[in-house]
Amino acid sequence: MKCVVEGGGEYFVQIRTIYPTKIYSNSKGDRRIVVEGRPGPAEKARLISLWEEFNGHSFKGVNIFVDGSCRGQVSSYAAVIIENGLVIGMISGCFRDGAGMRNVAGEIVAVExxxxxxxxxxxxxxxxxxxxxxLCGWAEEYWQAKTPRTIEYRKRMREISESLSIKWVKVKAHSGNSYNEMADKLAKKALQECKMV
Known part of the structure; x- marks a missing residue:
């Protein structure tokens, strides 16, 4: 392990493994991990799981992280599904958004x-x-659903809630949450690889 300390309390730790890994931290306590090389999805998911555990984030039960992206009339979606800290599913794709909802359309599809x-x-x-x-506001009915797509989403989530208990957890976008960042990257990758763009 190599540790380099820079001024102002900011530092990074480099861990030599099959995939060189750097952990960055600053004086505010913000941390992020960067894995170099090209680990496969399973290896990357395992590294992220260990990272989240290291940061004191225990994801008991089933946790879903969703995100969406867009370019022009095409939206993409992604969801990372975790069970007891292990990735059990990664879903992504793209579609033509006729409603003009942009990345919100992708986030709705990711949840669905x-x-x-x-x-x-x-x-x-x-x-x-x-x-x-x-996403939570329409599903929990404290936001008014005004468009056909949000009305459809609200109805679908109401139906689903009869079979599936859902707890909503707000996360700050681009705040270093590994699984949220993973969903963000998956949505962007789906958009890049989309044949409709």
């Missing part, structure tokens, strides 16, 4: 695809981690 995944696996309770307030 993730809960469908959980229902197929007979999962009965989840925590959905989201950064766009409308």
């Amino acid at each position: 695809k993730a809960v469908e995944f959980c229902l197929k696996k007979s999962i009965t309770a989840v925590k959905i981690h989201y950064d766009y307030e409308g």
